[in-house]
Amino acid sequence: MRTRPALSTISAFALTSALALLGTASAGASDNEALDGKAGSQDPAFTFAVVPDTQQEVLDVEDTRFLNRMQCLADNRARFDLRFVLHIGDLTNWGWLVPSQYAIASDGMRPLEQAGIPYTIAIGNHDTRAVGWNGVDGYGGSAYAQNPECAIRFSPEECDTRKLVMHTEEFNAVFPPERFAQVGGTFEPGKSDNLYTTYRAGGRDWLVLLLELWPRAEAVEWAKEVVAAHPDHNVIVNTHSYLAGDTSINQTNGGYGHTSGQYLFDELISQYDNIKLVFSGHTGIAGHRTDVGVHGNVVHSFLQTFHSNTTNPVRLVTVDTRKGTLETSIHGPYTGETLAQYDVDLSGIDWE
Template sequence: MQQPSLQSRLRRLRNACFFALVAAAVGDASGQADRVSDGSWTLAVLPDTQVYAESYPQHFDAQTNWIVDNQDSRNIRFVLHEGDVTNRNTAVQWDNAKRSLSILDGQVPYAVAPGNHDYGPGGNAADRDSHFNKPGYFGPESPYATQPNVGGFFQPGKTDNSFHTFEAGGKDWLVLALEFGPRDTVIDWANQVVSQHPDHLVMLLTHAYMYFDETIYDWDAKGPAQSWNPHAYGVASQPGETVNDGQDLWEKLVSKHKNFRITFNGHVLGDGAGYQSSKGDHGNVVHQMLANYQFKSQGGMGDMRLLEFRDDGETVVVRTYSPVLDRHDRAFDQEFTINLNELHSPLSPP
């Protein structure tokens, strides 16, 4: 094997120093991810990977490889992808994404809710056409679509609206993975799915729901004051097209069912973080979370969310961890603990 040149060795040294400085600046370079308590199970959440699919596919690979490698030690039962899998909805970027996500195939079940950059020519969300729905990627008959945990899809021939079930911690869970700015007909279908699973606790996964001001998207009340609302995209202007944002989803879907517990989304820039808890129509508490890191160096340096569900059935520890840097982000809005059945005060610096 050829020995690396002096220039190559210096470049590696510079990269190592850079990553060490980044880790020290943004989190705790602990050397390994926090251990989980005995009896806990873990939910892994992948925020927007668009920059990885376009320019840094090794970071996407690092995330999914880490999940598989740590599946047993951390009892990882399910993986959610919050959308914007790609940046431009191109075949090359979907090839990268497929390679990274296929690492999970047959290992850890997962659900994907495509984002605005996954639709339309060049990822401009001008229509609802996406490579995601093609059989060669994540469409019908793909390994993604034929996972044993998949319960069904909204539309024949397309997989971008799906539901999934899994068991963890002695409880049955239902995941609704919905398109960017879900249509009214998609919400009607989702309501039927939840009603058919009254004994499952429910998670909503969709690309745009919460904003970084700790409230949910609300076009009727705030309009463009909240940037990147689904109502502002080209898909909303198509004849006969309907689009729903966070407030719409809350009123038409989430608040109506007593078994809803959590919502997840990415999409939003700013500080890329948001959280609130609210009571639904039946008095049940719903925890709503935004996480997005695409604006950070190299598209996020592998940051992802790890939720540890403790064996008491109520306590959930939310952490942010990067397998690329092997460090935790300990900021107040990146690591916190909630009780599934209790309202949580707004997140604030200590």
Template sequence: MDRKIYFIFLFSLILASCSQKARIVLLPDTQTYAEKYPEIMESQLNWVASNAKNINFVLQQGDLTQNNNDKEWQVVKDNFSKIDNKVPYVLAVGNHDMGSAVGKFADVRNSTIFNTYFPFADFAKQSYFGGTFEPQKLDNAYFLLNTGKVKWIAITLEFGPRNEVLTWANEILAKHPDRLAIVNTHAYMYSDNTRIGEGDNWRPQAYGVGKDTGEKAVNDGEQIWEKLIRKNANVRFVFSGHILNGGVGTLTSTNDAGLPVYQMLANYQEGVKGSVKGGNGFLRIIYLNFKKNTVNIKTYSPYLNEYKLEKEHNFDFEQVNFSSSKK
């Protein structure tokens, strides 16, 4: 075989192999690092930057900060800047990332500081940026991402998304039926492997924004499922944080189209049972194999260079449908 042809053939095999796999990184609730241990967040984002060629995109599940102040937001900004133009990333607004003043969490829906440190204009320049619910605000946004042959739409939703936001999200998903969807939001799953609902702690309705009514009314996990997730055949994954107790929860549900939806809570912040230094840098790596139709979840800390091996942190899904529909 001609040497040039051989290398073209080899390169095509490598590309084909790469297109059959993807790797997504989840960075849940970084608030304790922003407040007390900035070196741990630095280790996380340095690791992402060092492995940029092998990471397709990063999703963060909200509560970027603990106290929603400039000092903590600067820590967050400095660290995420390490992966600017290297790895696409999607952020969520948690209850600790909004409020009327420092120390007042989600008493009102004010995310001015978040949108100052992560301005709309910077994200709008990215080729993968889709759009937002409100002009110039990233609280509710969607992103069009590609991993080989699989096209994705990732929608990030505010803490306790309003009814009008869920209406918008339904419209966006309907416009992109050919894309496999991920919903990324702060409060959705509970620590007992169910969705957040009546009687649960830390429900969005318990905060100041929970007093809003009509189109401004907030929604918990079960309501998000009923009003958005189950109705859209292309939604395959939902990722969230927020909840303490054991800090993890996993649920597979069947949507109205008869397709599985994989829903996961991961949270390692201060206050979670067994948490050390606000989580010791543990993050989640989602390995997707489109050829074998599998998803493997690993929980890893770049700070410690250790994995969590317990079954709630290290598990697989098989026979995963990576199509945006039954077809």
């Protein structure tokens, strides 16, 4: 791993220096050639961004960290050859109960939309009706099923975390499938809980597979059909929880969801040789692990969560399909930080 200097400015994200350090080779390409996101761009190097849990950034309308991150990415799209953005989930904290949280998140994503940068958002437990209790009164980040008002708002039978986590109506009202660009299909009509998008970058085809939190077995079966139907795409799995804080694969679901990270690995991730990357959050801080699937395929999984109260971390991932490399670092544009202890440089990757 390399040590990289801290970002020198907040407003510009110091991206020119960061690009050189990340090894991006797109500086000589025209913006149209490098950024069209469609077949025809053959530059082998490009970047995508991964946004960790933002639940701490939507509690105060005066907090500008969410918007700051997305505006920095949008403003420097050409410098990065930034092709797409993944959000790990927990977009809000208990936004289904406090609409201003979704308003902050919705407005915060606008710079990407205006810049033409496609993105996906995995749904976290905090983006469902499963969360909304502070243990005393009012709302907070614990299970809403324990909130005395739950049985009043819903039936007592419905006040079950495994049932409430499936209620994503508020998320889908703000982020329906049609708000995301280049969606190839959804598991359930009109719902963004499970969907996939496709891109062309680095002279290769890419598929981002977005899955609900600890997905239902039937959602995993749908995902298997999607991956099998796209054998020539490099598949990136985007789901809220897959790795534990120590970067082991999750063995349980903490009372939320229906399966586990291990189930997802056993049934999906390990079974297809074109699944290359997995990104998740939910717990811990950040980390990386490598696993080998049944076909000998190497899968690199990354954790990025942070729950920062001071800055707005974002993971930058630069891929070079010609060199077979991936380089990633984490930056906090709001404070100008570079968290160099989480740098990862990989080589020998067989991009499809």
